[in-house]
Amino acid sequence: MDWTEIFEMALNPIDLRSDTVTRPSEGMRRAMAQAEVGDDVYGDDPTTIELEARLAGLAAKEAGLFMPSGTQSNLVALMTHCQRGDEYIVGQDAHTYRYEAGGAATLGSIQPQPIENAPDGTIPLEKIRAAIKPDDIHFARTRLVTLENTIAGKVLAKSYLDEVGELAKATGLALHLDGARVFNAAVALGVPLGAVCTRFDSVSICLSKGLGAPIGSVLCGSHAFIAEARRWRKMAGGGMRQVGVLAAAGLYALEHNIERLAVDHDHAQQLATGLAAIEALKVRPAQTNMLFVEIPGADLLELGLHLREAGVLATLQPVTRLVTHLDIDRAGIDRALAAFKSFYRRSRSTSL
Ligand SMILES: *Cc1c(COP(=O)(O)O)cnc(C)c1O
Secondary structure (H helix, E strand, O other): OOHHHHHHHHHOOEEOOOOOOOOOOHHHHHHHHOOOOOOHHHOOOHHHHHHHHHHHHHOOOOEEEEEOOHHHHHHHHHHHHOOOOEEEEEEOOOHHHHOOOOHHHHHHOOEEEEEOOOOOOOOOHHHHHHHOOOOOOOOOEEEEEEEEOOEOOEOOOHHHHHHHHHHHHHHOOEEEEEEOOHHHHHHHHOOOHHHHHOOOOEEEEEOOOOOOOOOOEEEEEOHHHHHHHHHHHHHOOOOOOOOHHHHHHHHHHHHHOOOOHHHHHHHHHHHHHHHHOOOOOEEEOOOOOEEEEEOOHHHHHHHHHHHHHOOEEOOOOOEEEEEOOOOOOHHHHHHHHHHHHHHHHHHHHHHO
16 A cells, blocks of 8 residues: 555545534535525525425425534424423434433423334334323323434334324324434335325434535424424524525535435445455344444454554444445445455454
8 A cells, every 4th residue: 555545545534433424525515605695593594494495395394494403403393392391202222312412301301201112113102102191190291202213224114104103193192203314214215205204293304414414404394383493493592694504505415415325225235245244243234324233342442443544434332333425435335344354354364
């Protein structure tokens, strides 16, 4: 390897840590630079208005609301659905429960009712039913069920969404979707986005994951829901001004980066197939742009160093998550596989 290659690798590693690591492309940066803007708190930023309407349309909802992050979008959704002392039913592994610093409880005074996720990422219907509290002064009021799709890269089946939708309707509960990666679910199923959002009263969608925007999420719901959410967003510090420069990145992403998610899914499968050929590793198959690999604990430290030397970034854990995205091409997948393979060739020959 010569110096230019080493330089290139240091500047452009194969970054499998997350799909949040993508950098805005030239085209996206141009769209941002040229965006028409206004003051969005006054409601007159035309690019933001266009993004909100466009994404709401795709999700088959009436209105949208642009937020700086998915965490804020989920928090605002929960605070719009629930009052102080209400409760939401949520998966134990869900981002809204586990990875948002307890915001719903701390800032929203909303009690979570976490339930163990099934291996396919669903919350079993009978467990949802059993967790709904009766109308009794002893209990928090159960108001909402929150699902996540995709969850750990897994796609929730349409039939399951229909069943939860029916249950929510029958029990008078609202239904929120943390759809940070819901476009991956729709592309994997080969259906329009609306088909996987239809049962939900509100859907939060990230632009900064596989879609490749630098920032932003959009919360979608009815006109009345979004009007109320706008107030909570302001309270949470999410009222933004000439934010059309960021919304333009989102619009560019919707235009250019949806169908190509299928490429990320293919890459994840290629990575999974290649890694499965290494005897020491146990690979859980990829449904979308994410796979999980069980790595022997004794290898973690050295393998991590080896990968880094080879220009491959991954957060190594006993169960390591690898994520593909639009800044990794086929050659990058091959390079990542070669790095894993050379490590195991080497470690086998030294241990013999
Ligand atoms: C990334 C993510 C979010 C929101 O994350 P932010 O970093 O706050 O934008 C929410 N839910 C899921 C499932 C996510 O992956």
